[in-house]
Amino acid sequence: MATAERMVPFAARLSGRGGLWSWITTVDHKRIGILYGTTALFFLLVGGLEALLIRLQLAVPDNGLIGPELYNQLFTMHGTTMVFLVGMPIAVAFFNYVVPLQIGARDVAFPRLNALSYWIFLFGALFMNVSFLFGAAPNAGWFGYAPLTSEQYSPGLNIDFWVLGLQILGIASILGGVNFIATIINLRAPGMRLMRMPLFTWMAFVTSFIIITALPVLAVALFFLTFDRFWGTNFFVPTAGGDPMLWQHLFWIFGHPEVYILILPAFGIISDVLPSFTRKPLFGYSIMVYSGILIGFIGWGVWAHHMFATGLGPIADAFFAAATMIIAIPTGVKIFNWLATMWGGSLRFNTALLFCIALIAMFTIGGISGVHHASPPANLQQTDTYYVVAHFHYVLVGGLIMGIFAGFYYWFPKVTGRLLDERLGKWHFWLTVIGANLTFFPMHFAGLLGMPRRIFTYSSELNLGSLNMVISIGGFTMAVGTLIFIWNIVRSLRRGEVAGHNPWNAHTLEWATASPPPEYNFGTIPVVESREPMWDRPDEMVAQAQRVPERPVHMPSPSYWPIFTAFGVLLTFALFLTETWWTPLLGLAWTAVGVIRWAFEPVEH
Amino acid sequence: MLPRTERVRASLAAVPPFLMTFLLAACSGDHPQTTFRPVTEFGAEINDLFAGIFWWTMLVLVVVESILLFVILRYRRRADQSPPKQTHGNTVAEILWTLGPALIVAFIAVPTMRMVFFTYREPAPDALVVDAIGHQWWWEFRYPQYDVVTANQFVLPVGREVHIRLSSADVLHNFWIPRIGGKRYNYPMPVDAEGPHAKQNALTFTISEPGVYPGQCAEFCGTSHAIMRKRLIAVSPEEFEAWVQRMRGGVPAAAMPAPAGAAELSPAGGAQAAAADPGAAAQVDAGSLEEQGRQIFLRSTCVACHTIAGTPARGAVGPNLTGFGSRWAVGAGARPNTLENVVAWITNPQQLKPGALMPGTQTPAPNGFPPTGLSPDEVRAVAAYLLSQK
Numbered sequence: 001m002a003t004a005e006r007m008v009p010f011a012a013r014l015s016g017r018g019g020l021w022s023w024i025t026t027v028d029h030k031r032i033g034i035l036y037g038t039t040a041l042f043f044l045l046v047g048g049l050e051a052l053l054i055r056l057q058l059a060v061p062d063n064g065l066i067g068p069e070l071y072n073q074l075f076t077m078h079g080t081t082m083v084f085l086v087g088m089p090i091a092v093a094f095f096n097y098v099v100p101l102q103i104g105a106r107d108v109a110f111p112r113l114n115a116l117s118y119w120i121f122l123f124g125a126l127f128m129n130v131s132f133l134f135g136a137a138p139n140a141g142w143f144g145y146a147p148l149t150s151e152q153y154s155p156g157l158n159i160d161f162w163v164l165g166l167q168i169l170g171i172a173s174i175l176g177g178v179n180f181i182a183t184i185i186n187l188r189a190p191g192m193r194l195m196r197m198p199l200f201t202w203m204a205f206v207t208s209f210i211i212i213t214a215l216p217v218l219a220v221a222l223f224f225l226t227f228d229r230f231w232g233t234n235f236f237v238p239t240a241g242g243d244p245m246l247w248q249h250l251f252w253i254f255g256h257p258e259v260y261i262l263i264l265p266a267f268g269i270i271s272d273v274l275p276s277f278t279r280k281p282l283f284g285y286s287i288m289v290y291s292g293i294l295i296g297f298i299g300w301g302v303w304a305h306h307m308f309a310t311g312l313g314p315i316a317d318a319f320f321a322a323a324t325m326i327i328a329i330p331t332g333v334k335i336f337n338w339l340a341t342m343w344g345g346s347l348r349f350n351t352a353l354l355f356c357i358a359l360i361a362m363f364t365i366g367g368i369s370g371v372h373h374a375s376p377p378a379n380l381q382q383t384d385t386y387y388v389v390a391h392f393h394y395v396l397v398g399g400l401i402m403g404i405f406a407g408f409y410y411w412f413p414k415v416t417g418r419l420l421d422e423r424l425g426k427w428h429f430w431l432t433v434i435g436a437n438l439t440f441f442p443m444h445f446a447g448l449l450g451m452p453r454r455i456f457t458y459s460s461e462l463n464l465g466s467l468n469m470v471i472s473i474g475g476f477t478m479a480v481g482t483l484i485f486i487w488n489i490v491r492s493l494r495r496g497e498v499a500g501h502n503p504w505n506a507h508t509l510e511w512a513t514a515s516p517p518p519e520y521n522f523g524t525i526p527v528v529e530s531r532e533p534m535w536d537r538p539d540e541m542v543a544q545a546q547r548v549p550e551r552p553v554h555m556p557s558p559s560y561w562p563i564f565t566a567f568g569v570l571l572t573f574a575l576f577l578t579e580t581w582w583t584p585l586l587g588l589a590w591t592a593v594g595v596i597r598w599a600f601e602p603v604e605h
Numbered sequence: 606m607l608p609r610t611e612r613v614r615a616s617l618a619a620v621p622p623f624l625m626t627f628l629l630a631a632c633s634g635d636h637p638q639t640t641f642r643p644v645t646e647f648g649a650e651i652n653d654l655f656a657g658i659f660w661w662t663m664l665v666l667v668v669v670e671s672i673l674l675f676v677i678l679r680y681r682r683r684a685d686q687s688p689p690k691q692t693h694g695n696t697v698a699e700i701l702w703t704l705g706p707a708l709i710v711a712f713i714a715v716p717t718m719r720m721v722f723f724t725y726r727e728p729a730p731d732a733l734v735v736d737a738i739g740h741q742w743w744w745e746f747r748y749p750q751y752d753v754v755t756a757n758q759f760v761l762p763v764g765r766e767v768h769i770r771l772s773s774a775d776v777l778h779n780f781w782i783p784r785i786g787g788k789r790y791n792y793p794m795p796v797d798a799e800g801p802h803a804k805q806n807a808l809t810f811t812i813s814e815p816g817v818y819p820g821q822c823a824e825f826c827g828t829s830h831a832i833m834r835k836r837l838i839a840v841s842p843e844e845f846e847a848w849v850q851r852m853r854g855g856v857p858a859a860a861m862p863a864p865a866g867a868a869e870l871s872p873a874g875g876a877q878a879a880a881a882d883p884g885a886a887a888q889v890d891a892g893s894l895e896e897q898g899r900q901i902f903l904r905s906t907c908v909a910c911h912t913i914a915g916t917p918a919r920g921a922v923g924p925n926l927t928g929f930g931s932r933w934a935v936g937a938g939a940r941p942n943t944l945e946n947v948v949a950w951i952t953n954p955q956q957l958k959p960g961a962l963m964p965g966t967q968t969p970a971p972n973g974f975p976p977t978g979l980s981p982d983e984v985r986a987v988a989a990y991l992l993s994q995k
Contacts, residue, residue, distance in 0.1 A: 068830075068831065072825075072828065145777055146777075153741075154827075238802070238804075239795075243802070244792075245804075278680070280689055280691060284699050285693065287699055310789075311790065311792075318717075318721050321714070321717055325714055328710060329706050329710060332665070332703075333703055333706075335669060339669070339673060340695070340698065344689055345676075345680050346680065346683075346686050346689045357677065360673055364670065371662055372658055372662065375655070375713065375717040377654055377721060377723070377724050378658060380787020380788055380789065381651055381783065381788070384779055385823065449638065455830060459834070461819070463636050
């Protein structure tokens, strides 16, 4: 059937093997998803390399391998990269590729805006990393606490790259969030009611709302810092009447919802993957939807638990402790519902399911240490130590990354038409899970035994050398696993087993159309009558989805205005580095030209 | 489908496979910055609270991971299997596993709330007040009731309530001595700030055991954050009084005793303390290397930044060097406090501690303060003088 579509001339012309230009001008959500995914994987390697250098330095006490200047850049960029250049874009890659297919749409609501998001993201990511070439990568930690980030204490270009780079990346995220909300509200297939949407689409929906509300808070904080650094204001300078706590509040009002921006997509992925490999529908669908929404809301009321050691006073501490503990309840419900989905099922231990199991096992550990520091007095011992480092890596590697890997094994055949290799997949899985636990579990002990985070070296008197050596070995084990994963992708692209349209006997709509789908996704938009259309009426769904259209399907035309406009956005912020007031205006002018030409771009028929 | 061996391995992965190994590794040996052996009621209360929370959450962990393990082992797909029963939910079960965690959260929240207020309690009127001021990258300790100032290593009496007021001369720092208890931020506001914006954190506790308790800055504060270490020496009230007298540049009293544990933590410092002649601590023989060093110190630019009680040196920018010879390290933990290390430090601090805001003999400080221009012989003499300051 895959070959049948390739014979449709219109489809072949647009989605067929295109050159570089076709990728630069693409507005196809599937191609943009692939661009996002590839870029995020590249930065996963970059961030992973930074982590390995960190672990080389910390493997033995009093090590002189990497000096503090470089080390501080490495841990700052590791955190910034993994959150903004890996975690968020890789989720957006899945949103892009999967959501329109899951709801029976031909593309996202604003295809050119989608391309603009990607190019702004790419330019922001490159801008942030170009700083390494200047020997001036950001070096104040991924949450950049004031007043260390002020011109007085960080006079170099390092923080300039960070504040401007994050501002660029934030714009990309907000545009993407708007796009997905509009898409999910407006472009669902007939019969695809909200409460029939797959859980992944639901979580993309919730996440998009968090993105468009949380990222602007970060933008405000970054603008304040930009004013402080470039124009001598004193928002965060305590001796001039400013307040460094203002930065912390703004950052974490963004930063805690950010945690849910990172984790909810992974929750969505495994909620869709589990039914395929257990042959049972998701247990408690509506509770899973509501708990996701609830987490999204309560996630707004817990930010100050990052700040218990700042001395907010007992009332604030008590309030935020209670809110934080309450959020454990809907999260726990999700875990129990996944277990109940597997209970009584017929489990097929594919790599995708293995990663789901790893997510449940490891995220639970991360959730539990999270409850530990939700208690402010206990937090006073644990915060700013490796106990916290252990916690958030169990949440983000054990939760987000495991979910992402599950998603890769699950949707790779839809994207490429070929399965990832299962034997390599098992190697990838075991090295990753063993490596991750070997890395992050001992960190709990290192923290409680007195190791603060963000130190480039530690004294041999602390007697933490052997724990740190184990941690470093674990890190390199994970790295080997990741390389096997990359090799698996490269190899399976050419030699993987041909998948067919629904290799997993999955229940959602994306499996009705061909693998890979034609540019227009569905020959006819299928009419949905239930939550599990591909289980309830598979033949009908496939027949509608893969019907060869009699006339060419009208799809949005490619456009180079998104990349042109994105370059203007990059220029606007990058030219701040010249420290002149008028050069950023050139970037604004460039952007304005792009926007105007975009608006009046002729529609091709 | 997986062969049986892989299934067993899959089930093992569900529980942290290294738990036992690390428990053993972690419990063996001495960890001077452990949070598990607090020496104050403040630390002990935190530890007890954490222990309670820990066991409740372990219950959740064991339940979840056991169910997961059971499901993995029990519900493997068999070749001839027909589709399993299609269950969409179960209201009773879902209510139960909402209420269960909610109850556990309540069990955790109630003792937490009680302790939250305890961590903010007011000190007793006769509490010993100490100002701990963070600097990039060293600690200043002021005893306003005694007019004593020291740096990086400080002394507190056991059995008396201590109220440590936290502030910072530059960026955020975080005061942490794990065996005392929890940490709080040194807010970047002068110690004597007043008015609506003034903000200061504090820690209040009573030490119950004499000993040496190391700690370090816990909030990232710039280049050499990792070498912003400190050491608390807890002694009897009498020994504390004697220390105060010495630090005031007064008549030398009994030598600083080395409490239990000091020698093993700091071989260099311990050995020196034992070797030093107690009566001669603050005095210097005329014509000796130490006396030469004193004169060089006092006529060089050292005094622009450093104070030594009982001398004209009154600089207030860098660490107070009174009693420097009894400290365990030079450079807030950069190196053990030996003559060679002090010579290396004065010659070029950047080599021992990148970013240190102190000039070398030939190199300016990162903030532009000019080099001291001392010759190698002069440096040696100054180092000998400083180490003689017990």
